Amino acid sequence: MTMSDTQQESKTYQRPPLARIGAIGWLRANLFNTWYNSLLTILILWMFYKIIPPFVNWALFDAVWGKVESTVCRQTDGACWAFLYEKANLILFGLYPFEEQWRPTIAMLIFIAVVATSCHPSAWRKSLILAWVIAVPAIAILMWGGILGLSYVPNTRWGGLPLTLLLSGVGLMFGFPIGVLLALGRRSNMPAIRTLCVTYIELIRGVPLITILFMASVMFPLFLPTGLTIDKLLRAQIGLIMFASAYLAEAVRGGLQSLPSGQYEAADSLGLSYWKKMRLIILPQALRISIPALVNSFISFFKDTSLVIIIGLFDLMGATKAALTDAAWRGFYKEAYLFTAVIYFVFCFFMSKYSQYLEQRLNVGTRR
Amino acid sequence: MTVPAGVDTDRKGVSAIWNDPQTRGIIYQALALILVVLVGWFLFSNTLQNLEERNISTGFGFLDRSAGFSISESLVDYEASDTYGRAFLVGLLNTFQVALLGIFLATILGTIVGILRLSTNWLVAKLASVYVEVLRNIPVLLQLFVWYGVITVSLPSPRQAFEPMPGVFLSNRGFMIPAPVEDPAYSYMGIAFAVAILLSITLRIWARRRQYLTGAQFPVFPCSVGMLIGLPILGWLIGGAPVVFELPVLQGFNFQGGITLSPEFAALLLGLTTYTSAFIAEIVRGGILGVDYGQTEAAASLGLRRVRILRFIILPQALRLIVPPTTSQYLNLTKNSSLAVAIGYPDLVSVGNTTLNQTGQAIEAVTIFMAVYLSFSLSISVFMNWYNSRIALVER
Numbered sequence: 009m010t011m012s013d014t015q016q017e018s019k020t021y022q023r024p025p026l027a028r029i030g031a032i033g034w035l036r037a038n039l040f041n042t043w044y045n046s047l048l049t050i051l052i053l054w055m056f057y058k059i060i061p062p063f064v065n066w067a068l069f070d071a072v073w074g075k076v077e078s079t080v081c082r083q084t085d086g087a088c089w090a091f092l093y094e095k096a097n098l099i100l101f102g103l104y105p106f107e108e109q110w111r112p113t114i115a116m117l118i119f120i121a122v123v124a125t126s127c128h129p130s131a132w133r134k135s136l137i138l139a140w141v142i143a144v145p146a147i148a149i150l151m152w153g154g155i156l157g158l159s160y161v162p163n164t165r166w167g168g169l170p171l172t173l174l175l176s177g178v179g180l181m182f183g184f185p186i187g188v189l190l191a192l193g194r195r196s197n198m199p200a201i202r203t204l205c206v207t208y209i210e211l212i213r214g215v216p217l218i219t220i221l222f223m224a225s226v227m228f229p230l231f232l233p234t235g236l237t238i239d240k241l242l243r244a245q246i247g248l249i250m251f252a253s254a255y256l257a258e259a260v261r262g263g264l265q266s267l268p269s270g271q272y273e274a275a276d277s278l279g280l281s282y283w284k285k286m287r288l289i290i291l292p293q294a295l296r297i298s299i300p301a302l303v304n305s306f307i308s309f310f311k312d313t314s315l316v317i318i319i320g321l322f323d324l325m326g327a328t329k330a331a332l333t334d335a336a337w338r339g340f341y342k343e344a345y346l347f348t349a350v351i352y353f354v355f356c357f358f359m360s361k362y363s364q365y366l367e368q369r370l371n372v373g374t375r376r
Numbered sequence: 377m378t379v380p381a382g383v384d385t386d387r388k389g390v391s392a393i394w395n396d397p398q399t400r401g402i403i404y405q406a407l408a409l410i411l412v413v414l415v416g417w418f419l420f421s422n423t424l425q426n427l428e429e430r431n432i433s434t435g436f437g438f439l440d441r442s443a444g445f446s447i448s449e450s451l452v453d454y455e456a457s458d459t460y461g462r463a464f465l466v467g468l469l470n471t472f473q474v475a476l477l478g479i480f481l482a483t484i485l486g487t488i489v490g491i492l493r494l495s496t497n498w499l500v501a502k503l504a505s506v507y508v509e510v511l512r513n514i515p516v517l518l519q520l521f522v523w524y525g526v527i528t529v530s531l532p533s534p535r536q537a538f539e540p541m542p543g544v545f546l547s548n549r550g551f552m553i554p555a556p557v558e559d560p561a562y563s564y565m566g567i568a569f570a571v572a573i574l575l576s577i578t579l580r581i582w583a584r585r586r587q588y589l590t591g592a593q594f595p596v597f598p599c600s601v602g603m604l605i606g607l608p609i610l611g612w613l614i615g616g617a618p619v620v621f622e623l624p625v626l627q628g629f630n631f632q633g634g635i636t637l638s639p640e641f642a643a644l645l646l647g648l649t650t651y652t653s654a655f656i657a658e659i660v661r662g663g664i665l666g667v668d669y670g671q672t673e674a675a676a677s678l679g680l681r682r683v684r685i686l687r688f689i690i691l692p693q694a695l696r697l698i699v700p701p702t703t704s705q706y707l708n709l710t711k712n713s714s715l716a717v718a719i720g721y722p723d724l725v726s727v728g729n730t731t732l733n734q735t736g737q738a739i740e741a742v743t744i745f746m747a748v749y750l751s752f753s754l755s756i757s758v759f760m761n762w763y764n765s766r767i768a769l770v771e772r
Contacts, residue, residue, distance in 0.1 A: 038498035045497040052499050200405035204412060211746075214753035216711035218725055219745040226738040230426045231419040311515040318718055325518060341525035349514045349522075356513035 078336045091340040092347055095331040099347065102167010102322040102330075108159065112170040115150040118143050119173055127362055129369060147174075163241050167322035169351065175248055175313045175323060180306060183252030188295075190257035192286060195264050205257075212254035217315050220247045225319040244316050251312070255305045263298030264290065296370050303363035307356050314352075324348060423739070432736050439464070445730055447722045449638055460731050464744060467727030471748075474641065474723065475710040478648040482709060483702070485649060486656025493661050504657070511654035517715055519651055524643035524719045534630050543623045543634070551637040552624035561615020568611035569604065576600035640721035644713065652709045656702055663698035664690075696767050703760050707753055714745075724748060 027033060040046040070086025074093065081088035092099075101109050122143045125131050151170070154160035166174075193205035212220065224247030229237065238246075267290060275285035295302075317326035328348045332341055393399050427434055439461035446456045450466040451473060492504040511519070528548050532538065537547035543554040556562065576599075583594040612618075624634030637645075667690050675689040716723035725745055732741040 038496070041496055045495075045500075048495075048497050048500050052503060198401045198405050201408055204408060210754070211750065214750040215746045216714040216725070216749060218714045218717065219742060219749065222725075222729070222732075222738075222745070223742050226732065227742055230423045230738065232426075233422050234425065234429065307513070311513075314515040314517045315715070317517070318715075325515065329521070339529055341521070341529060345518060345522050345525065349518055352515055352518065353510065353513045357509065360513065 078340075081340070088340050088343055091337055091343045094337065095334075095344070096347070098168075098331045099324070099327045099344065100168045102171060102327045103165045104167060104170075105159075105161060105165065108153075108161060111150045111153065111158065111161075112166075112168075115147045116170050116173060118147055118150075119177060123177070127366075129366075163239065166241070168327045169324050171322065172310075172313055172324040175245060175316065176306075176310045178245060179248040179252045179309060179313070180256075182249045183256055183309075186249070186253035187256030188260050188291070190253060191260035191264055194257065194261055209254045209257050212250060213258065217251055217312050218318055220251050221315060221319050223247065240319070241321065244319060244321055248309075248313065248316075252305075252309050255309070256302065259298050259301035259305050260294065262301055263294035263296070266297050267294055299370060300363050300367050303359060303366070307359045310355060310359070311352065324351065430736070434739070436740055438731075438735050438737050438740065441735075443731070443734075445734070447727065448720075449641065449722060460735070463727050463731065464724065467722055467724035468748060470721065471710075471713055471716075471723040471725075474644055474648070474716070474721070475713050478645055478652065478709050478713065479706050481645070481649040482652040482656055482705075485653035487660050489653060489657035490660030490664070493657060494664060508654045508657050511651055512658075516647060516651045516712055517718060520643060520647040520715055520719055523647045524639065527639040527643055534626055537626070537631075543621070545624055545631060547631075548639065549630055549636075550639045551642050552631045552634050553637070554621040554623050555633070555635040557618065557620045557622050559615065559618040559620075561612050561618050564611035564615045565608040566611075568607040572600075572603040572607040575603055638721070640716070640719050643719055644716050644721050644723075648709050648712055651712070652705055655705050655708075659698055659701045659705070663694040666697045667693045692767075699767075700760060700764060703756060707756055710752060711749060714749075 023029075024033075027036060039049045065086065067087050070084055072081045072084055072086060072088050072090050074090060076090045078088070078090070078094075081090055097106065097109065101112055104112055122139055125139065126136055149155065149158070151166065151174075152161060152163070190205045190209055193201050194209065196202050196205075221244060224243045225240065228243045228246070232238070271289055271293065272285070275289040280288065313323060314325035316323050317329060320326075322330060325348065328344050332338065332344055424434075440459055442457050443460045443463045444456055445463070447454055447463065447466050449470065451469045452462075452466060454462060454466045489504050489507055492500050493508065495501045495504070527550070531546055531548045534545070534547045534549050537545040537552075539545055545552040576596075579594075579599060580596050583596045587593055622633045624631040624636070626632075671689055671693065672685060675685040680688070713723055714725040717726040717729055720726070728741045728745055732738055
């Protein structure tokens with residue numbers, strides 16, 4: 009085919025009608041393709057017109073910015089961002105001493121950095137374990153202090169975002185291995201062990217988290233020998249670990265159930281012991297399958313840690329609520345909750361996007 | 377390499393037992409059971425000793441004592457002088473009330489949003505997915521606080537209450553709606569409705585049998601709908617067709633008459649409904665997408681009409697995917713209703729918490745919570761297992 013031929017041919021092609029391509033074409037295809045869709049579009053645009061300008065006015069133009077007295081805020085209709093200038097420290101760090109707040113900040117950054125690194129499959133090497141071995145004591149030293157010239161901060165004064173991250177992080181770190189063991193126990197062919205695991209899982213999953221937290225806060229002290237006490241934070245943490253392990257066990261069980269029995273038989277025929285069979289053959293595959301379910305459990309667990317407010321801990325949610333009890337700043341709940349909601353949203357949203365990414369990536373082998 | 381038989385004899389007995397999977401399994405299980413019993417006994421004896429030291433009597437005897445606290449809203453008569461047992465009953469009924477209403481509303485809202493997410497209108501689909509993402513990724517407790525704040529702080533006082541419809545008022549004291557004035561006609565309607573349900577079930581059984589024998593179809597669905605709507609209306613007409621509604625009227629500082637939804641109840645219901653609806657929307661969307669499009673095409677090529685395709689081909693398959701996860705959302709909603717304690721709606725946990733603080737009967741109160749929620753969860757899961765085995769694909 010010569011050059012002139014192609015030119016000749018391309019001349020005979022017609023461009024699609026203008027109404028089918030470009031912005032107009034997109035609008036027609038996506039917003040006005042049927043009469044009822046057109047109606048819906050117009051209805052939504054009208055709703056936007058009703059909602060967005062007032063919101064922008066409230067949040068930006070009528071809002072009070074900068075560090076001012078609350079009386080100034082009460083004179084306008086707009087948002088009172090002065091509230092956040094005043095209370096952001098309390099919301100983010102709870103009762104942690106003001107001049108020491110750089111410590112939880114760094115601890116939080118280390119935690120987020122290590123978790124973010126662990127999220128990337130290319131980092132799944134032995135050195136990652138080393139990173140955790142260094143990070144965990146570093147976080148503990150930063151939070152508690154008492155050595156290296158850092159002043160001691162008792163954990164009763166911890167609060168805000170670092171507490172939320174720690175409660176959920178530690179809960180998952182301990183809940184996950186327990187959950188895997190429970191899932192294996194539930195699939196085991198030893199009736200007594202299976203019954204114990206099933207009872208535990210169903211008992212925990214059948215009741216609201218609040219009742220487990222109540223149990224942790226009011227019943228645990230009764231369980232212990234006289235004279236031995238464990239502090240409130242640790243009790244809540246134990247309750248959260250119990251809760252997380254039951255839910256994670258069910259996520260892992262889903263993965264275990266979907267493995268073909270040929271895998272078990274193959275491992276048996278190699279003469280592997282039970283633990284070798286699980287560690288080398290079954291669990292790697294089962295955990296990969298259950299990753300989406302696991303991340304979903306992580307997300308709901310992260311949100312659920314907010315319930316510790318009910319037994320009086322100042323996590324992110326509790327600190328927000330505490331910030332609102334100040335008589336001078338009462339009533340600015342929109343600003344406070346918006347701030348907190350955005351923080352929770354960012355964490356949860358990234359986790360759910362991550363699970364989608366991971367699911368796609370790990371499915372490379374089976375995708376066609 | 378062979379080991380002379382005599383060398384191994386003294387070790388053989390032990391190692392043979394240890395290497396027998398069955399015996400080993402029994403040993404493991406015995407060890408696990410002994411461990412659990414020992415830990416249980418340790419905790420139990422500590423508890424008994426602690427209770428004795430603190431002079432707290434064990435047992436459920438406290439349920440007969442007078443509670444002495446009042447409860448802001450209750451479905452049955454309750455006064456502060458009534459017993460703790462009755463207070464628990466009030467809490468239980470309040471839990472059921474908000475859970476049932478929430479489940480009903482969340483199902484409707486969730487189904488609508490789930491279908492909207494599949495809309496061909498880009499704006500509608502995007503808006504629905506923003507709804508889902510925002511609500512799913514924020515703790516439900518925070519959402520409850522926001523709703524409670526909106527109602528108690530941002531709505532006007534009863535004097536300046538919003539009146540979106542005549543007789544409906546929104547104020548910081550809650551929502552007021554007209555209530556029908558009590559009349560025997562309403563009990564006739566209730567009876568007629570129950571009769572209609574029974575008749576519909578009978579009709580369905582009869583129609584099935586007839587179709588099985590003769591092949592003739594009977595329009596069961598329109599007839600049932602007709603009876604379910606028609607019979608109560610008939611009952612209403614027989615009762616004299618009362619049309620009197622009691623309107624809420626502003627008297628002094630608050631409204632009198634009509635039905636009042638307290639701020640706590642309204643916030644809890646709104647929060648639970650919207651939060652759960654986001655999850656149900658995703659389930660519905662997944663269920664509809666999960667039915668292969670070839671099914672629709674195949675049914676269409678058989679000449680089935682659109683409604684029949686939906687009714688006989690798509691819905692049965694989609695429901696198989698939708699029902700099990702939706703039930704667990706219903707369960708979650710019921711469990712989340714325990715967050716009522718944070719905004720002061722007197723549900724079971726809230727009442728129980730007050731009792732616990734007054735009497736110190738921690739173990740008994742937590743046991744009651746657990747027993748109630750567990751029996752609810754277990755009966756739902758028994759039902760689900762039955763349903764699943766009924767609708768599961770029969771594979772060869």
